[in-house]
Amino acid sequence: MILFNIRNTILIYAALFLLQFVAPPSAPAQESSGREYAIKAAFIYNFVKFVKWPERELRPSGNLTLCVTGADPFGPALEKLAEKSKTAENKLIVQRAVNPDGAAQCHIVFVGGPDGGHLERVLDAVRGKPVLTVGDTPGFAHKGVAINFFIEDNKVRFEINVGATRRSGLAVSSELLNLARIVEGGSGK
Amino acid sequence: MPQINASIRPLLLAFFILLFWPVPGAAEDLSIDKLSEMSLSELMSIDTTTAARTNQKAFDAPASITVITRQQIRERGYVNLSDLLEDLPGIDVNRKSAETFFNQVAIRGNVGNNKFIVMQNGIRTGSPTGENIPIADNFPLFHAEQVEVIFGPASALYGADAFTGVVNIITQDAKRIDGVEVSSAVGTDDYYYNYLNFGKSLTDKIDLAVGGHWNSSQNPDLSKTYPQHFGKTDALNTDGTVFRRAAEREPFTAPTESYSAYANLDFNKKFFLGMTESFLSHPSTTGNQPRNTIYAKDAVWETRIDSYHGKYKADFGPDLSGESLVQYSVYELQPGSGFTNSFANFRSFKYAKGNKLKLEQQLDYRMDKNHGLIGGFTFENFDHIPKTPDLPSQFDTGRDANDQGFFYLGTDNTLPLKIFDINYQNYGGYLQAQSKWSDWFSTTVGLRFDYDTRFGESVNPRAGMVFKPVKDTVVKLLYGEAFLAPTSRISHEHFGSFTGVKDAQGRYISDFFHLPNPNLRPEKTRTYEADLIHNITPDFIVSGNFFYTQVEDTIANVFKDESSTFIDGGIIRGFEIADNIGEAEIYGADLKADYQTYFMKTNLKFWGGYSWVEGRIKEPGGLTGPLPLTARNKIKTGVTLNYAEKYILTPRIVWVDRTSNFRSFTAEKVRPYTLVNLHAEAKNFYKGFSAFVNVRNLMDTNYFNATTGGQTFLSSPQDPRTVFFGLRYKY
Numbered sequence: 001m002i003l004f005n006i007r008n009t010i011l012i013y014a015a016l017f018l019l020q021f022v023a024p025p026s027a028p029a030q031e032s033s034g035r036e037y038a039i040k041a042a043f044i045y046n047f048v049k050f051v052k053w054p055e056r057e058l059r060p061s062g063n064l065t066l067c068v069t070g071a072d073p074f075g076p077a078l079e080k081l082a083e084k085s086k087t088a089e090n091k092l093i094v095q096r097a098v099n100p101d102g103a104a105q106c107h108i109v110f111v112g113g114p115d116g117g118h119l120e121r122v123l124d125a126v127r128g129k130p131v132l133t134v135g136d137t138p139g140f141a142h143k144g145v146a147i148n149f150f151i152e153d154n155k156v157r158f159e160i161n162v163g164a165t166r167r168s169g170l171a172v173s174s175e176l177l178n179l180a181r182i183v184e185g186g187s188g189k
Numbered sequence: 190m191p192q193i194n195a196s197i198r199p200l201l202l203a204f205f206i207l208l209f210w211p212v213p214g215a216a217e218d219l220s221i222d223k224l225s226e227m228s229l230s231e232l233m234s235i236d237t238t239t240a241a242r243t244n245q246k247a248f249d250a251p252a253s254i255t256v257i258t259r260q261q262i263r264e265r266g267y268v269n270l271s272d273l274l275e276d277l278p279g280i281d282v283n284r285k286s287a288e289t290f291f292n293q294v295a296i297r298g299n300v301g302n303n304k305f306i307v308m309q310n311g312i313r314t315g316s317p318t319g320e321n322i323p324i325a326d327n328f329p330l331f332h333a334e335q336v337e338v339i340f341g342p343a344s345a346l347y348g349a350d351a352f353t354g355v356v357n358i359i360t361q362d363a364k365r366i367d368g369v370e371v372s373s374a375v376g377t378d379d380y381y382y383n384y385l386n387f388g389k390s391l392t393d394k395i396d397l398a399v400g401g402h403w404n405s406s407q408n409p410d411l412s413k414t415y416p417q418h419f420g421k422t423d424a425l426n427t428d429g430t431v432f433r434r435a436a437e438r439e440p441f442t443a444p445t446e447s448y449s450a451y452a453n454l455d456f457n458k459k460f461f462l463g464m465t466e467s468f469l470s471h472p473s474t475t476g477n478q479p480r481n482t483i484y485a486k487d488a489v490w491e492t493r494i495d496s497y498h499g500k501y502k503a504d505f506g507p508d509l510s511g512e513s514l515v516q517y518s519v520y521e522l523q524p525g526s527g528f529t530n531s532f533a534n535f536r537s538f539k540y541a542k543g544n545k546l547k548l549e550q551q552l553d554y555r556m557d558k559n560h561g562l563i564g565g566f567t568f569e570n571f572d573h574i575p576k577t578p579d580l581p582s583q584f585d586t587g588r589d590a591n592d593q594g595f596f597y598l599g600t601d602n603t604l605p606l607k608i609f610d611i612n613y614q615n616y617g618g619y620l621q622a623q624s625k626w627s628d629w630f631s632t633t634v635g636l637r638f639d640y641d642t643r644f645g646e647s648v649n650p651r652a653g654m655v656f657k658p659v660k661d662t663v664v665k666l667l668y669g670e671a672f673l674a675p676t677s678r679i680s681h682e683h684f685g686s687f688t689g690v691k692d693a694q695g696r697y698i699s700d701f702f703h704l705p706n707p708n709l710r711p712e713k714t715r716t717y718e719a720d721l722i723h724n725i726t727p728d729f730i731v732s733g734n735f736f737y738t739q740v741e742d743t744i745a746n747v748f749k750d751e752s753s754t755f756i757d758g759g760i761i762r763g764f765e766i767a768d769n770i771g772e773a774e775i776y777g778a779d780l781k782a783d784y785q786t787y788f789m790k791t792n793l794k795f796w797g798g799y800s801w802v803e804g805r806i807k808e809p810g811g812l813t814g815p816l817p818l819t820a821r822n823k824i825k826t827g828v829t830l831n832y833a834e835k836y837i838l839t840p841r842i843v844w845v846d847r848t849s850n851f852r853s854f855t856a857e858k859v860r861p862y863t864l865v866n867l868h869a870e871a872k873n874f875y876k877g878f879s880a881f882v883n884v885r886n887l888m889d890t891n892y893f894n895a896t897t898g899g900q901t902f903l904s905s906p907q908d909p910r911t912v913f914f915g916l917r918y919k920y
Contacts, residue, residue: 042224154260
């Protein structure tokens with residue numbers, strides 16, 4: 001028997017077992033999906049060029065308010081975009097942890113997280129108002145969110161609920177629609 | 190240092206230069222500044238994950254894991270599991286290598302399609318009774334979200350037969366499919382491949398994914414590419430007389446056909462129902478020499494496996510959860526399967542069937558956020574009709590195994606053929622402790638106990654330590670054991686014939702039989718391994734490992750120069766049986782590099798791997814031989830160019846060194862070869878339509894793969910260039 005040596009095996013097990021108690025436990029490091037949300041932030045930055053708000057909504061400052069309700073997955077990406085937008089036609093103002101019921105004060109609302117009740121409140125608040133709703137939860141576009149991100153083949157894609165954009169009075173360029181998956185659904189009440 | 194064939198030195202040199210070439214500009218990830226300047230179409234071409242994140246599982250897991258994502262499967266044009274395995278370092282895929290299991294896969298120098306587990310979503314979809322089945326189009330990838338390949342023994346978690354590794358095909362979630370995808374491809378030699386994949390949320394809580402594929406091909410006429418091998422020659426009986434003259438020989442034919450289906454029904458992520466079905470028909474003349482075989486269209490080997498399962502996940506509190514599984518699976522070698530070779534008197538049939546009922550309960554206990562325990566127990570009941578001896582006509586599935594009316598050849602239809610129907614059980618229990626002791630150190634220790642009613646107990650431990658000495662580097666020290674249960678096919682197989690002459694006691698005389706050995710024990714293996722993975726940047730990863738494997742109690746045939754009365758009314762004067770007589774020592778190393786970058790709307794991804802494996806197997810009589818069906822050196826490399834997520838081009842190169850076949854005593858070795866494959870695709874070129882072309886053996890090289898020997902060539906001639914074009918539509 002050239003192969004198996006019980007004594008060595010027991011020694012290896014004992015060593016491994018003891019090693020478990022050598023180092024004190026500590027908190028695990030956080031993982032980050034920062035890259036995905038940096039790409040999504042850049043998409044939102046781009047959407048501004050392809051969506052037209054009624055003129056009165058942008059006066060007097062020409063600023064666009066980007067709100068995040070619910071969990072904010074973007075990290076520092078939105079601030080960096082806001083900084084970059086200072087020289088752009090429409091300066092981006094970022095507001096976090098916005099109360100869903102106050103979403104009508106925003107030009108763009110990113111609805112974070114899969115919370116259905118929270119979504120209802122946002123949609124109720126912005127109904128009929130020129131607010132671009134954006135999400136990244138499966139099924140949100142069908143529920144009435146204007147633009148919803150999804151991942152396909154490891155790439156960011158987006159779907160547009162044309163009815164939702166129409167009802168909000170926003171003009172969406174055909175160039176944007178051509179790149180999107182078109183969905184229907186949501187309430188027009 | 191092993192001897193390296195002179196012809197591969199330039200390739201090796203090129204590989205290492207590529208591996209360590211400085212990569213300017215790759216040191217930082219994509220910044221928000223860069224992203225914000227990109228157009229929408231440019232943004233749509235960027236991967237959401239870095240190469241490092243794609244490999245996160247490989248980085249963190251206490252095992253040697255390679256993960257191939259759906260995107261990689263698509264970009265590289267992998268159609269089935271053998272295509273994917275062929276591109277992985279450490280794996281030898283020898284195609285057209287055996288009559289009954291077609292392609293043979295060796296993982297880290299240990300050959301055997303039955304020595305690794307194939308699973309779909311964690312449920313075994315290979316043979317339930319451990320049969321050696323083909324790895325080919327019966328394992329498609331059209332539905333795969335990713336494929337995880339674990340290298341090394343893993344019986345401590347998975348039980349029997351996780352001997353050289355585990356392959357888990359994880360299918361796309363219904364929500365991810367969200368619609369229907371259909372595809373149709375047509376190619377040279379009447380190649381057709383069609384699939385449909387559907388996924389949808391039926392309600393807020395119920396998701397359904399279903400799909401299937403169908404494929405057929407006449408395959409290349411090898412007699413045109415290799416006239417020296419397949420030229421018209423007399424087909425000879427085993428006694429040397431002519432069965433069919435050269436002038437009357439039939440044309441070469443080698444058709445294949447496959448289909449598969451799957452369904453996953455998910456009730457609120459709590460209760461799951463699923464099924465898989467796979468079928469492959471391949472020529473049982475695979476690799477056969479023309480003097481031994483008739484290339485008939487009905488010389489087929491038809492493997493079908495069905496599996497049905499139900500799974501329930503329960504939470505018993507914030508720290509304790511459970512998973513209950515019931516699975517029933519059936520393997521059947523279809524009754525039309527058989528041989529048209531000289532050993533079978535140019536027409537015989539075979540049959541086999543095995544089914545398994547499995548119950549498993551797993552509990553997952555989270556002691557705190559850094560320590561967890563996983564434990565469980567399983568019960569499996571098996572019924573198995575092992576592969577029959579050669580039958581003169583097809584097995585009648587409507588009748589009992591021992592009521593088929595078959596007799597041994599040369600007994601004037603008086604000695605009835607023994608066909609076994611075996612029932613056995615396996616009971617297993619396992620426990621695994623996972624602990625994260627700090628940001629830089631975690632451990633896994635596990636043990637599994639199995640009791641098989643045929644051969645008794647097996648105990649298999651595993652242990653792993655994962656160190657992260659610096660942020661982007663991981664070092665793993667791994668140890669694992671496994672056992673390969675002797676399938677009833679091996680323990681109960683018997684074949685041979687009688688001479689037609691009786692001895693003085695009126696018993697029919699046979700000069701030779703292969704006889705059963707129900708006392709076979711499991712083969713056992715253990716592996717020591719060290720892995721290193723380093724993320725030079727998030728998009729440039731290098732990794733390497735070194736492993737040392739011991740195998741003992743390997744099963745091989747031994748000749749017994751003595752008499753046997755195994756068959757009532759007969760006397761067998763010499764026989765062979767399978768026995769646990771061999772052992773092996775295998776060691777080797779793999780080096781890998783993955784790199785991706787973006788330039789001019791193009792995403793470039795490079796991958797490359799070099800494998801070295803060395804070892805000896807000890808054969809009957811104390812002889813030692815090289816590792817069969819394993820090349821000492823292999824290079825697998827390729828590059829994907831993805832232009833704006835519209836056009837994809839992936840050339841892949843596989844270089845395989847000289848390979849030994851099973852007949853280690855012969856001087857003939859399979860010569861080295863380089864294989865270039867190509868995949869090109871125009872993605873979503875019109876309203877959800879994509880078009881693609883796949884070219885295998887682009888350079889139209891004549892090359893060979895290693896075989897089992899016997900009736901087959903020792904070097905089996907491989908396909909010339911084959912091409913197929915296809916369309917895919919997603920809506």
